[in-house]
Amino acid sequence: MNINETKMDINVTNFNINATDMNANVINMNATSINSTGVTNYIHPHNLPEGLKLCHLIIEMIVAIMTVLPNGVVLLSYTKSRALRSERYILLMSLSICDFLVGLIALPINLVYHYIPINYNYINECYLCTARTFIVVVLAGVSIFHLATISLIRLITIKWPMRHARFLTPFTLRMVAIGMWVYMIFISFFMFLDKFNTWTINTGNCLVYTIIVPGYYKILQWHIILFMVVCLISSIMIGYIAWKQSKKIAQVIVLSISN
Numbered sequence: 001m002n003i004n005e006t007k008m009d010i011n012v013t014n015f016n017i018n019a020t021d022m023n024a025n026v027i028n029m030n031a032t033s034i035n036s037t038g039v040t041n042y043i044h045p046h047n048l049p050e051g052l053k054l055c056h057l058i059i060e061m062i063v064a065i066m067t068v069l070p071n072g073v074v075l076l077s078y079t080k081s082r083a084l085r086s087e088r089y090i091l092l093m094s095l096s097i098c099d100f101l102v103g104l105i106a107l108p109i110n111l112v113y114h115y116i117p118i119n120y121n122y123i124n125e126c127y128l129c130t131a132r133t134f135i136v137v138v139l140a141g142v143s144i145f146h147l148a149t150i151s152l153i154r155l156i157t158i159k160w161p162m163r164h165a166r167f168l169t170p171f172t173l174r175m176v177a178i179g180m181w182v183y184m185i186f187i188s189f190f191m192f193l194d195k196f197n198t199w200t201i202n203t204g205n206c207l208v209y210t211i212i213v214p215g216y217y218k219i220l221q222w223h224i225i226l227f228m229v230v231c232l233i234s235s236i237m238i239g240y241i242a243w244k245q246s247k248k249i250a251q252v253i254v255l256s257i258s259n
Contacts, residue, residue: 057115060107067103071096087170091153094177095146102139109135113206126199127192129206134188137208141184141223148227149176151234158241187223190216 074096078084084093109132157164190196191212199211209217 053115057111060111064103064107064111067099067107071100071103075100087173090170090173090177091146091150094180095143095150098139098143098146102143106136106139126197129199130191130197130211132206133208133211134191137188137191137220138184141188141220141227142180144224144227144231145180145184148230148234149180151231151238155234155238155241158238187220 075093078089078093078096113132153164153168156168191208196213196216197211198213208220212220
């Protein structure tokens with residue numbers, strides 16, 4: 001009996017130790033949850049101080065207006081002027097349309113979602129949440145895609161001024177403009193599929209990295225990074241070519257003056 005009682009005491013002691021460890025783990029998890037929640041709540045616009053929230057709201061409204069008005073003027077000029085309706089301005093007009101829609105649709109959607117008190121159970125419904133993210137991703141991606149393509153075409157035009165007209169035909173430019181829109185819509189459409197969409201009723205927001213699987217999010221990220229790298233490299237090379245040409249022109253001027 002004493003041996004059995006001793007074993008029972010040991011088991012009870014071990015159980016108490018395990019229970020204590022479990023309680024400690026629960027406390028740590030709760031502390032982590034509180035800390036992470038606190039950080040998330042502070043970062044999210046819903047939980048910002050009222051003054052800071054108002055500043056963000058005003059800034060985003062100004063950005064939206066400044067995006068819509070200039071691009072609206074460009075599009076209006078395009079419809080009124082025959083000279084601007086030239087084929088060589090197709091990509092610029094497509095970029096203006098994209099930026100106009102960013103200011104007209106994407107930024108107001110962000111304002112509504114982030115700052116205006118509405119029924120978030122309605123907004124956070126899966127497909128509405130995904131549609132909001134889809135619009136923002138498509139327009140942002142198309143805009144950066146246009147910048148990269150225009151920079152690359154300018155580099156080709158400067159690098160091979162006599163040969164670029166062979167393949168940069170009006171038909172090619174139209175296909176490039178349409179292709180950029182179709183490609184970004186296609187690659188962004190996957191977020192509506194259940195295999196790629198991780199939105200649940202407890203997600204709590206419509207941020208792109210919280211409603212799609214990490215692998216798909218990385219693919220979208222790398223697209224944006226690739227477009228920005230192409231744009232940066234093209235701009236650097238254009239600047240380098242311009243610098244070399246300016247040196248040659250300066251040498252010609254010096255020789256002409258000396259003669």
